[in-house]
Amino acid sequence: MGRVIVTGGAGFIGSHLVDKLVRSGYEVTVIDNLSGGDVNNLKDSLGSGRVNLVKADLRNWGDWVGEFKGALAVFHLAANPEVKVSSVEPRSHFDNNLVATFNVAEAARLGDVKYIVFASSSTVYGDARVLPTPEDHPIEPISVYGATKAAGEVMLGTYSRLYGIRVVNLRYANIVGPRSRHGVIYDFYVKLMRNPSVLEVLGDGSQRKSYLYVDDAVDATLFLFNKLINGGLQDQAFNVGNRDWVTVMEIAKIVIEEVGLRNVNIVTKLTTPDGRGWPGDVKYMLLDISRLTGLGWSPRYSSAEAVRLTIRWLKGASSS
Numbered sequence: 135m136g137r138v139i140v141t142g143g144a145g146f147i148g149s150h151l152v153d154k155l156v157r158s159g160y161e162v163t164v165i166d167n168l169s170g171g172d173v174n175n176l177k178d179s180l181g182s183g184r185v186n187l188v189k190a191d192l193r194n195w196g197d198w199v200g201e202f203k204g205a206l207a208v209f210h211l212a213a214n215p216e217v218k219v220s221s222v223e224p225r226s227h228f229d230n231n232l233v234a235t236f237n238v239a240e241a242a243r244l245g246d247v248k249y250i251v252f253a254s255s256s257t258v259y260g261d262a263r264v265l266p267t268p269e270d271h272p273i274e275p276i277s278v279y280g281a282t283k284a285a286g287e288v289m290l291g292t293y294s295r296l297y298g299i300r301v302v303n304l305r306y307a308n309i310v311g312p313r314s315r316h317g318v319i320y321d322f323y324v325k326l327m328r329n330p331s332v333l334e335v336l337g338d339g340s341q342r343k344s345y346l347y348v349d350d351a352v353d354a355t356l357f358l359f360n361k362l363i364n365g366g367l368q369d370q371a372f373n374v375g376n377r378d379w380v381t382v383m384e385i386a387k388i389v390i391e392e393v394g395l396r397n398v399n400i401v402t403k404l405t406t407p408d409g410r411g412w413p414g415d416v417k418y419m420l421l422d423i424s425r426l427t428g429l430g431w432s433p434r435y436s437s438a439e440a441v442r443l444t445i446r447w448l449k450g451a452s453s454s
């Protein structure tokens with residue numbers, strides 16, 4: 135089946151993708167600087183003998199570029215995924231998300247890689263005027279993180295038109311599940327482990343977003359990849375999300391229930407006048423996924439189920 139590259143393959147989504155690519159028969163080269171990822175995430179796949187882990191930083195042009203020669207495709211997932219941090223440390227996002235994406239595009243061009251699958255984000259839409267938000271909605275990010283993803287899409291689009299590399303941009307909703315070590319569920323869990331009587335919620339709790347279980351996200355990613363390599367994709371951008379959404383307050387209640395606590399005092403902390411979690415937080419996110427479902431894919435788990443499965447895994451992982 136050939137060899138593919140997964141950047142950020144030691145991270146949360148990346149490692150699940152690597153697992154599934156290996157099960158599908160691919161040889162996989164993972165390129166990761168392990169800034170947010172963990173070799174342990176790959177322990178099953180590394181044991182298969184079909185995965186080569188290259189520890190390298192994509193911000194710097196280096197020996198890793200040689201790995202692209204002879205690869206069929208690159209799944210570009212490496213990034214700083216912390217949206218909240220991007221409003222206070224924008225340069226880290228510019229470097230890890232945009233400079234790295236340019237370097238990956240260049241390495242793909244020089245290595246004659248035919249396909250790029252890019253982990254973009256729902257944050258490219260900013261405060262969407264239409265919900266559920268379709269792919270042709272204006273791109274108006276309100277976080278530096280979202281801006282780096284939007285700029286990455288534009289850069290890759292140009293590489294596609296200019297050099298003929300086939301690209302698909304996946305605008306992921308909030309992806310949750312085993313191995314996730316950032317985001318609201320993880321944050322609530324860590325806070326409750328530290329102090330089981332109080333849970334601080336950033337924002338007014340009415341923020342409402344769509345959550346997709348990581349197995350569904352990886353499934354959709356490979357579904358679109360297969361269409362891409364078989365020449366069956368007419369569009370370059372796809373929303374990858376769920377049909378429903380949940381509020382942050384509902385997530386807090388699910389987490390408290392799953393952890394088995396009672397009488398937790400939920401305290402909201404307002405950091406913006408309109409109740410967002412932080413400056414740059416998109417308050418309402420629900421993607422129109424009809425472009426993707428129209429091709430025959432659909433999510434298995436609802437947003438609330440995805441949240442519940444994630445918290446159950448976190449509980450299990452910290453007790454084992």
Ligand SMILES: NC(=O)c1ccc[n+]([C@@H]2O[C@H](COP(=O)([O-])OP(=O)(O)OC[C@H]3O[C@@H](n4cnc5c(N)ncnc54)[C@H](O)[C@@H]3O)[C@@H](O)[C@H]2O)c1
Nearest residue numbers: 142145146147167168169170171191192212213253306309
């Ligand atoms: N998790 C989500 O909800 C979500 C939503 C939308 C988009 N995304 C995107 O999906 C991708 C994967 O996200 P994730 O949640 O798995 O995050 P993650 O932090 O678990 O994975 C990112 C990986 O990239 C690596 N990395 C970061 N900077 C690097 C660099 N300069 N060079 C080499 N490796 C580097 C990290 O070590 C990590 O292993 C990211 O591009 C993220 O922006 C994630």
